[in-house]
Amino acid sequence: xxKRIPFEERAQLAQNACGKRLFELMARKRSxxxxxxxxxxxxxxxxxxxxxxxxxxxxxxxxxIFDEWNSGIAAQLRKLAEEHDFMIFEDRxxxxxxxxxxxxxxxxxxxxxxxxxxxxxxxxxxxxxxDGLKTVGGPKGCGLLLLAEMSSKGALATGxxxxxxxxxxxxxxxFVMGFICQTPAKWSTQCPxxxxxxxxxxxxxxxxxxxxxxxxTPEHVIGSGGSDxxxxxxxxxxxxxxxxxxxxxxxxxxAAYQLALQx
Amino acid sequence: xxKRIPFEERAQLAQNACGKRLFELMARKRSxxxxxxxxxxxxxxxxxxxxxxxxxxxxxxxxxIFDEWNSGIAAQLRKLAEEHDFMIFEDRxxxxxxxxxxxxxxxxxxxxxxxxxxxxxxxxxxxxxxDGLKTVGGPKGCGLLLLAEMSSKGALATGxxxxxxxxxxxxxxxFVMGFICQTPAKWSTQCPxxxxxxxxxxxxxxxxxxxxxxxxTPEHVIGSGGSDxxxxxxxxxxxxxxxxxxxxxxxxxxAAYQLALQx
Ligand SMILES: O=c1cc(CO)n([C@@H]2O[C@H](COP(=O)(O)O)[C@@H](O)[C@H]2O)c(=O)[nH]1
Ligand SMILES: O=c1cc(CO)n([C@@H]2O[C@H](COP(=O)(O)O)[C@@H](O)[C@H]2O)c(=O)[nH]1
Numbered sequence: 456x457x458k459r460i461p462f463e464e465r466a467q468l469a470q471n472a473c474g475k476r477l478f479e480l481m482a483r484k485r486s487x488x489x490x491x492x493x494x495x496x497x498x499x500x501x502x503x504x505x506x507x508x509x510x511x512x513x514x515x516x517x518x519x520i521f522d523e524w525n526s527g528i529a530a531q532l533r534k535l536a537e538e539h540d541f542m543i544f545e546d547r548x549x550x551x552x553x554x555x556x557x558x559x560x561x562x563x564x565x566x567x568x569x570x571x572x573x574x575x576x577x578x579x580x581x582x583x584x585x586d587g588l589k590t591v592g593g594p595k596g597c598g599l600l601l602l603a604e605m606s607s608k609g610a611l612a613t614g615x616x617x618x619x620x621x622x623x624x625x626x627x628x629x630f631v632m633g634f635i636c637q638t639p640a641k642w643s644t645q646c647p648x649x650x651x652x653x654x655x656x657x658x659x660x661x662x663x664x665x666x667x668x669x670x671x672t673p674e675h676v677i678g679s680g681g682s683d684x685x686x687x688x689x690x691x692x693x694x695x696x697x698x699x700x701x702x703x704x705x706x707x708x709x710a711a712y713q714l715a716l717q718x
Numbered sequence: 719x720x721k722r723i724p725f726e727e728r729a730q731l732a733q734n735a736c737g738k739r740l741f742e743l744m745a746r747k748r749s750x751x752x753x754x755x756x757x758x759x760x761x762x763x764x765x766x767x768x769x770x771x772x773x774x775x776x777x778x779x780x781x782x783i784f785d786e787w788n789s790g791i792a793a794q795l796r797k798l799a800e801e802h803d804f805m806i807f808e809d810r811x812x813x814x815x816x817x818x819x820x821x822x823x824x825x826x827x828x829x830x831x832x833x834x835x836x837x838x839x840x841x842x843x844x845x846x847x848x849d850g851l852k853t854v855g856g857p858k859g860c861g862l863l864l865l866a867e868m869s870s871k872g873a874l875a876t877g878x879x880x881x882x883x884x885x886x887x888x889x890x891x892x893f894v895m896g897f898i899c900q901t902p903a904k905w906s907t908q909c910p911x912x913x914x915x916x917x918x919x920x921x922x923x924x925x926x927x928x929x930x931x932x933x934x935t936p937e938h939v940i941g942s943g944g945s946d947x948x949x950x951x952x953x954x955x956x957x958x959x960x961x962x963x964x965x966x967x968x969x970x971x972x973a974a975y976q977l978a979l980q981x
Contacts, residue, residue, distance in 0.1 A: 493818065495825060517814075519782070519828065520821040548813045550840050551780075552870040553929025555756065558783040562758060564827065565782065577813050579840055579865070581872030583930020602842070607815040609844030611879055619874055666816025667846020 459715050460648050462487075462683075468649035473573055473598025474632030477542055477651060481512045481684070484540055487677070487712050488705045489513035489653060491546070491688030496522045501531060506698035507691060508539030510705040513573075513653075515544045515686060518565050529570035545571035548602065552580050553587030561591040568592050575600040575635055577612075578620045585623060589630040598632035606637060606656025608667040617642050624650055633683075637671075640681030655686035659707065664689075673704065677711035684708075722978050723911050725750075725946075731912035736836055736861025737895030740805055740914060744775045744947070747803055750940070750975050751968045752776035752916060754809070754951030759785045764794060769961035770954060771802030773968040776916075778807045778949060781828050792833035808834035811865065815843050816850030824854040831855050838863040838898055840875075841883045848886060852893040861895035869900060869919025871930040880905050887913055896946075900934075903944030918949035922970065927952075936967065940974035947971075 460468075466478035481487050488511050492503045500521060504514055514536065518524060536543055545567045549556045556576070561568050568574075568591045576584050578601055588599055603620040604612050612620070617636075624631045625646060633651030634643070643652065654677075658670040670690075676682050685708045687701075694700035723731075729741035744750050751774050755766045763784060767777055777799065781787060799806055808830045812819045819839070824831050831837075831854045839847050841864055851862055866883040867875050875883070880899075887894045888909060896914030897906070906915060921933040933953075939945045948971045950964075957963035 493821070495821065517818060517822065519826040520818075521826060524827060546814075550811045550813045550842075551809075552868070552931050554927055554931055555780060555783075557929070558756070558758065559780065563782040563784060564787060577840060577842055579813075579842060579874050580868050580870045581874065581930055583870050583872070587929045605815070605843050607843045607846050609846070611842050611844065611882055616874055616879070664817055666820070666850045667844055668815050668817055 457644055461716060465648050468647065469632065470628035470649055471598050471630060471632040472596045474649060474651055476572070477512065477632070480540060480542060484512060485709055486510060486512045486705045487684045487708045488701065489515050489544065489684055489686040490691050490701060491515045491655065491686055492692065493517055493520065493688050494692060495520060497524070497528050501535070503692060503697055504532060504535045504539070507701035508535055508541060510698070510701040511541050512684065513542050513544050515546050516571070517546055518567065524565060526566075533570055542572040543570065544600075545574045547574050549574065549576040549584060549588060550579055551584065553583035556584055556587045557591055560588055568595055568597055571597065573598040573600060573632060575602060577602050578623055582623050582627070585627050585631065589627070593630050599630050600633055600635050600653060601631055603634040603639075603642070604637040606669055608663070608669055621646055636682065638680045640679060643681065651684065652682040653684040653686055654680065654682040655688070657685045657687050658690040659703070673707040674711045677708060678715055683712070720907055724979060728911050731910065732895065733891035733912055734861050734893060734895040735859045737912060737914055739835070740775065740895070743803060743805060747775060748972055749773060749775045749968045750947045750971045751964065752778050752807065752947055752949040753954050753964060754778045754918065754949055755955065756780055756783065756951050757955060758783060760787070760791050764798070766955060766960055767795060767798045767802075770964035771798055771804060773961070773964040774804050775947065776805050776807050778809050779834070780809055781830065787828060789829075796833055805835040806833065807836045807838075807863075810837050812837065812839040812847060812851060813842055814847065816846035819847055819850045820854055823851050831858055831860055834860065836861040836863060836895060838865060840865050841886055845886050845890070848890050848894065852890070856893050862893050863896055863898050863916060864894055866897040866905070867900040869932055871926070871932055884909055899945065901943045903942060906944065914947065915945040916947040916949055917943065917945040918951070920948045920950050921953040922966070936970040937974045940971060941978055946975070
């Protein structure tokens with residue numbers, strides 16, 4: 456396994472402005488934690504952003520599960536992102552042909568490209584999806600994460616599929632900032648170090664839920680798994696004190712990163 | 719190639735209420751046409767529904783590209799569906815873990831399960847996505863289409879991936895009503911005839927767009943391709959007279975189906 460490179464250095468190697476900003480932010484804030492704010496109301500998401508804000512590098516949203524949305528709410532989230540120094544990742548999992556994702560990313564009620572720093576996409580439709588999203592997000596300085604692997608049981612993003620995703624990322628580094636993945640140590644070691652790896656399915660104890668989710672620990676994911684960022688949803692948002700839980704996951708994620716750097 | 723079975727008979731074989739209704743509707747209305755209402759305003763989608771309504775079996779929406787949405791608009795669309803006898807398919811392409819799609823399908827601003835007859839999903843996350851969507855759509859009598867193949871250039875849904883999708887559909891026929899696919903003749907002949915095949919990437923002349931879309935003709939798709947339903951977007955919605963274009967595609971689709979039955 457090649458030696459791990461610190462985030463500060465990888466910021467210099469990122470070919471995408473958004474990826475560069477995220478590496479810099481993580482190094483500055485000493486946090487490689489993303490929180491998945493999977494709550495049903497705008498009030499709750501603002502509360503999570505406020506409580507977890509000081510500890511996170513990224514706030515991950517599913518805007519389409521909130522009870523309301525408008526540009527004022529987007530502005531409130533952006534303000535919290537400035538105040539607490541985090542970035543916003545809309546986890547849209549775009550998965551359509553290029554022509555369709557152009558409208559879905561830039562238009563509609565959500566206007567995702569207007570307020571999110573980054574979003575993600577499945578490569579199932581082929582590389583036209585990257586071309587389409589790039590026409591919208593490129594000029595705005597946004598970044599794209601490709602789903603190379605998934606956390607859930609029986610996921611089909613494996614083997615040759617994952618290899619194709621890696622290839623597409625390498626070929627589109629002006630817009631693709633990295634991956635959503637599980638075990639990049641297995642397939643990403645030849646990828647340029649400017650690409651970032653973010654991993655969901657993380658809790659302090661391994662396990663799963665009733666609908667196929669599978670959990671690994673921060674140590675496992677960042678250590679032997681070779682990832683850079685942990686994405687934590689229910690481990691934080693269902694905790695009695697989400698702010699304290701975020702602080703705990705931040706420490707665990709950062710300790711795992713420090714250890715990986717040394718080994 | 720096994721002999722094609724008429725829609726009337728397949729309605730009896732469908733194990734999902736929504737699939738059964740669609741087969742019956744197509745036989746009754748003599749239409750195997752779905753229109754993709756990919757427009758940016760609610761006004762335009764209502765106009766398309768009104769003009770194409772008499773000719774279509776299915777109105778396919780991307781609700782997240784419309785400029786506004788509320789339950790009143792949903793009610794207007796449902797009223798047009800009753801009047802003109804068509805079903806509504808929200809082309810959401812769900813692609814997340816089971817726990818997340820539960821909220822995305824049932825909740826948020828769109829409440830997709832409340833007004834759509836059917837929706838679709840990618841199997842990338844594994845079968846937990848079917849379990850999750852079923853908890854919401856099952857009790858409402860909705861149906862799910864799985865994306866087995868895609869129309870776009872370089873799509874990764876091929877070979878072993880497509881086989882896995884077919885297996886998952888067969889194992890979940892209480893909720894999965896069929897497939898979004900390209901060439902079911904290649905892989906679906908062993909699937910139960912109660913499952914339906916719907917194919918996008920259709921125009922009267924073959925070709926493509928600048929972002930990877932690829933077009934085949936109705937004859938090709940329904941004939942040698944072995945599909946049941948043609949999905950047509952720009953071929954209809956960009957026509958000077960979308961109503962007349964829908965009538966034309968309806969004739970072409972139905973003629974191809976009649977020919978397939980005879981051969
Ligand atoms: O493979 C994936 C990819 C993603 C993100 O792109 N996710 C998302 O992470 C979060 C995990 O939440 P949890 O920690 O509560 O399981 C959810 O928002 C889920 O949609 C996963 O859970 N698995
Ligand atoms: O593989 C697919 C799957 C789908 C539907 O699930 N689609 C959709 O069909 C429509 C094709 O439109 P067009 O006829 O204008 O190309 C678009 O809404 C697109 O998102 C495709 O174009 N290709």
